[in-house]
Amino acid sequence: KAGVTQTPRYLIKTRGQQVTLSCSPISGHRSVSWYQQTPGQGLQFLFEYFSETQRNKGNFPGRFSGRQFSNSRSEMNVSTLELGDSALYLCASSFGQGEGLNTEAFFGQGTRLTVV
Amino acid sequence: AQRVTQPEKLLSVFKGAPVELKCNYSYSGSPELFWYVQYSRQRLQLLLRHISRESIKGFTADLNKGETSFHLKKPFAQEEDSAMYYCARPNTGNQFYFGTGTSLTVIP
Numbered sequence: 001k002a003g004v005t006q007t008p009r010y011l012i013k014t015r016g017q018q019v020t021l022s023c024s025p026i027s028g029h030r031s032v033s034w035y036q037q038t039p040g041q042g043l044q045f046l047f048e049y050f051s052e053t054q055r056n057k058g059n060f061p062g063r064f065s066g067r068q069f070s071n072s073r074s075e076m077n078v079s080t081l082e083l084g085d086s087a088l089y090l091c092a093s094s095f096g097q098g099e100g101l102n103t104e105a106f107f108g109q110g111t112r113l114t115v116v
Numbered sequence: 117a118q119r120v121t122q123p124e125k126l127l128s129v130f131k132g133a134p135v136e137l138k139c140n141y142s143y144s145g146s147p148e149l150f151w152y153v154q155y156s157r158q159r160l161q162l163l164l165r166h167i168s169r170e171s172i173k174g175f176t177a178d179l180n181k182g183e184t185s186f187h188l189k190k191p192f193a194q195e196e197d198s199a200m201y202y203c204a205r206p207n208t209g210n211q212f213y214f215g216t217g218t219s220l221t222v223i224p
Contacts, residue, residue, distance in 0.1 A: 003159075031210040043202065043214040056211040090160065094210045104150075105210060107160040 004108035018079040025093030032074040037088040122215035137188040139203030149186040154200040
């Protein structure tokens with residue numbers, strides 16, 4: 001089955017701009033999570049959406065927002081970009097319910113955002 | 117906070133030598149723990165999880181509740197094992213707490 005797809009793969013933006021990243025989960029998965037990956041901080045959780053509702057949120061400023069559509073596809077938006085937002089943004093999908101084997105998260109290849 | 121800690125950022129071993137990547141967790145209940153691996157230019161992927169008690173690519177990890185550890189071990193390292201390894205614990209929903217990762221280099 002097709003894996004998690006993230007678009008675009010690479011993005012260069014200037015400070016102050018806003019950006020939208022997209023994630024298409026594995027078919028049948030209803031949960032989509034977003035992570036920011038940087039060399040210094042590792043993987044930091046941004047937020048999770050399940051059935052179009054935000055279910056969990058990490059400690060990021062309000063400039064970071066997201067949404068999920070009825071087909072489980074998700075978008076993440078970052079407004080008023082700062083240099084420190086440069087990172088690899090990863091999306092992960094899972095069934096999102098229950099425990100044990102169902103909690104495995106499948107990751108996309110990420111979107112590399114560079115803010116100049 | 118319920119976290120996982122990976123004390124080593126970098127680890128180098130020679131090919132054929134045993135390797136152990138450390139992971140400690142802080143959690144009052146019975147944790148569910150995972151190891152994820154990210155090979156160069158590849159996506160982050162599940163290596164193994166303690167609940168299934170399986171061995172993948174020769175790696176095993178045993179949950180030690182007394183030491184609150186979930187170290188990843190392999191008796192004989194191979195060059196293809198060079199990668200970034202993350203210990204992770206799920207929170208509610210589909211949120212994971214990841215350790216800061218250990219970059220493993222296997223020297224030929």
